[in-house]
Amino acid sequence: MAFFTWDLHLDLVFGDVTLASLFDFEPDDLAVDVPIMPLVEKIVSDDRARVAQSIHRAIETGAPYQETYRIFTRSGDVRTVIAVGRCFRSIDGIPSTYAGVVVEVTGSEAFAQxxxxxxxxxxxxxxxxxxxxxxxxxxxxxxxxxxxxxxxxxx
Known part of the structure; x- marks a missing residue:
């Protein structure tokens, strides 16, 4: 299970080593911060628009987000993940931080059932x-x- 936080104002994602490994980054890359786009670009193009729409909806409404999608690795492999998150707002009601988890379910028979x-x-x-x-x-x-x-x- 990988954890992440996305600062919407700075457009920077912070994540643990599990997230870095899952998305094929160096272990310490996400400990400092990375813009969201390098992560989004790892999403298989057939899934990308749907995932972006779901994230946008979660940011606008504050409702929980859950999506299953595929990501590419450097080696050309495809991983299937489930991401769950939520956008948090400042005291003024302005979306500020998006946090969640990503779990790999590639080839998981239990997931399919x-x-x-x-x-x-x-x-x-x-x-x-x-x-x-x-x-x-x-x-x-x-x-x-x-x-x-x-x-x-x-x-």
Whole structure:
């Protein structure tokens, strides 16, 4: 799971080493800042307009964003990712910061067979269990139960 923050006023993206690796940047490149366009240019052209429209809508409305799209690597491989984010506003209501996560799902059979909400809950459950967060694990199992998924797939 890769994390990012985009300063809309400066048009600069800050991301972790996982995001840098996923988008084929040097590990420290996104720790300093990079304009958004080099990341957007990695998106497969067939997906780019749809993704741009969704991001624009999220910036205008403040609604959560979620898109599945493909990105190119230097080697010519294509990766499929799910990006989830939200645009935050200043006290004056002006869009200022866009933050989110990107998860690679390339070739994931589980992704193809499940809805994104279930996938994110399962990923969060796995992290909670790895960190020994029993209460969080219980809540996530309850959420998965509400999605009618508990028992049909391995937790």
């Amino acid at each position: 499940s809805d994104p909400l279930e996938m994110h809950c399962r990923a969060a459950l796995e992290m909670a269990e790895l960190r020994g967060k029993e209460l969080v694990s219980r809540y996530l199992k309850s959420a998965l139960g509400a999605l009618n998924q508990v028992g049909t797939k391995r937790l």
